[in-house]
Amino acid sequence: MGHSAEELASALRQIDLAEVGPQEPLRAFGTLQELASAHAEDSAAREALTVLSNVAGMMLKPDRWESPYLPAMQFGNRRTWLPEDLTDVHRGFLSYSYAWLPSGALRAQVIDVLFVSAVDRDERYKLASESVNAWIGVGLHGELNRAEEQGWRRAVEIALRYRFTEKVTALVDLAMETIRLEQPRSAWQIARALHESGTGREHADEIVERLRNASATVEDLGFQREILEQVRSWALTNRDSAVVAEVEEQIGDLWWEEAKQRKSSSHFMARDCFGNAYNEYKRVERSRRSSRMNKRLARLPRKIREEGELALEEMHAVESDPIDLTMLRDQVDEVLKEEDSLRAMAAWFARVPLESVQQAHATAKQSMRENPLSHLFSHTTVAADGRTVQHSASARGHGDIPGDVWSEMLRQWELKVGILAQGYIWPALVELSTRHKFNHGDFALLVRSSAFIPPEQERHYVTALHNGYYGRLSESIFMLAPVVEACVRACLQRAGIETRNIRADDTEIEPGLSALMELDGVDEALTPDLAWNIRALYCGPLGPNLRNRVAHGLLSESESNGAAALFAWWLALRLAFVPFFNGMMADSSEPQSGSSTERDPGAGQTPPHDDSEE
Secondary structure, three states, rough: OOHHHHHHHHHOOOOOOOOOOOOHHHHHHHHHHHHHHHHOOOOHHHHHHHHHHHHHHHEOOOOOOOOOEEEEEEOOEEEEEHHHHOOOHHHHHHHHHHHOOOOOOHHHHHHHHHHHHHHHHHHHHHHHHHHHHHHHHOOOOOOHHHHHHHHHHHHHHHHHHOOOOHHHHHHHHHHHHHHHHOOOOHHHHHHHHHHHHOHHHHHHHHHHHHHHHHHHHOOHHHHHHHHHHHHHHHHHHHHOHHHHHHHHHHHHHHHHHHHHHHOOOOHHHHHHHHHHHHHHHHHOOOHHHHHHHHHHHHHHHHHHHHHHHHHHHHOOOOOOOOOOOOOHHHHHHOOOOOHHHHHHHOOOOOOOOOOOOOHHHHHHHHHHOOOHHHHOOOOOEEOOOOEEEEEHHOOOOEOEOHHEEEEEEEEHHHHHHHHHHHHHHHHHHHHHHHHHOOOOOHHHHOOOOOOOHHHHHHHHHHHHHHHOOOOOOOHHHHHHHHHHHHHHHHHHHHOOOOOEEEEOOOOOOOOOHHHHHOOHHHHHOOOOHHHHHHHHHHOOOOOOOOOHHHHHHOOOHHHHHOOHHHHHHHHHHHHHHHHHHHHHHHOOOOOOOOOOOOOOOOOOOOOOOOOOOO
């Protein structure tokens, strides 16, 4: 075709697009293709409409900040367009044209695609602002469609990252207008989006009330539970324990009612529903349980067993507190002054070095001296799911560190990680991932430079780093936990440490990470400080215990997106980035600066030089 951007824009202005304005982008995709087919094959109008239809055919996925669009269709190696398929002429044409496109989701998506494609920082800022304004203009209506909800999520993500405070307020107001209509599905959808975005907290009381009103009009028990689950999330956010207890009892009642309905058709389903009712009732604080609930709790174990026995006949074999984070935020601001992506990341690590085992030991001893009474009596550690995981009387130490001191070290470490994740790692990560895009190839370059990571684990390690960099911590931690174990095992084997156990029957097994970290020579192979942080993060009943909690399916959704998972990702990135950056600086003629030092943990050897990561 070969028309210029100006010719394409001029041709498009001659076409009436009023029909396309109110349509969802995916529907506009078909409409624009029909319009294009009515024009001559080599005409500027046909090319302009084709480009616009291909932009409409990009499927928005607002939870993917680094690449928020997917192809609407894909067959083998053929697919519809993505933002990276746009040429300079296409981008120029869209830049000339979006201002007079009819208001609607298509116009908002065109601006957003230009924002995703832009490289210049000033241009990205301008397009980010216009994109959010366009999504706000789309609005939310009584019965939400996909484009409205996805557009709202995308707009609030951009507005939060770019700190468009007034725009965030406008988006929250739009959401609240929808919730106040108390139409069950729309209210539930947008309340969930609000909660996931972390906005609208000031409206928590009203959201709880509106959602409860909406749930009362719903006949479907499953959907009613989903609405009440969202009520519980908002009540927990608001720290309203009374409402939380009421809602948990309601959810338990709904499971009980469904179990009674299911008995006539499936004992297997009835057993599961009774089990879910039991678990919901058990979540309610004892002091807030009604007498009716206590009676049901007493009856439920028997009902679950009875339905389970009847379900056997249905089975068939088949085949197949407030803390001042100002100082940390100031550190973040200093990191973000670096324009270069690698130097910004180097500053990110250099300003907060890994905690040393000596420092952790000293901090724990000081805490015990300052708070002697808290260590005079025995105490019990309980996991988030209610299991007792350790008694202080049986606490194990490490090396020459006694059990009570080791337990205090882990407690203090976990507190520090929580503060560090909230005040330093996450704010910097959001800004860095907003300003600097890193793809799998970029992370692969880092990973190949680290002696800590064996070649057979590089792809998994890269994927985990990429997911974490763009905020998908759940996906990251479920890869990192086993991969870090494999990396530790490889490091120990390279250091000549035997990692296998031979059984009495002459079979060999590979022990888990906790057992590996107890082998002689681990501190020398990994360095004492790295070994301490891995133990605190992944091993033992105290602390996050990520290795076992991931391996045994005990990690909740909130934990997999929490401080420990974020710190695990940050530590993994550190182990890949530091050797790469040190090697790059050693190969350059630039003078080095700073005072932070790190060792390459690969085999206990020092990196090319022992000066700053920056």
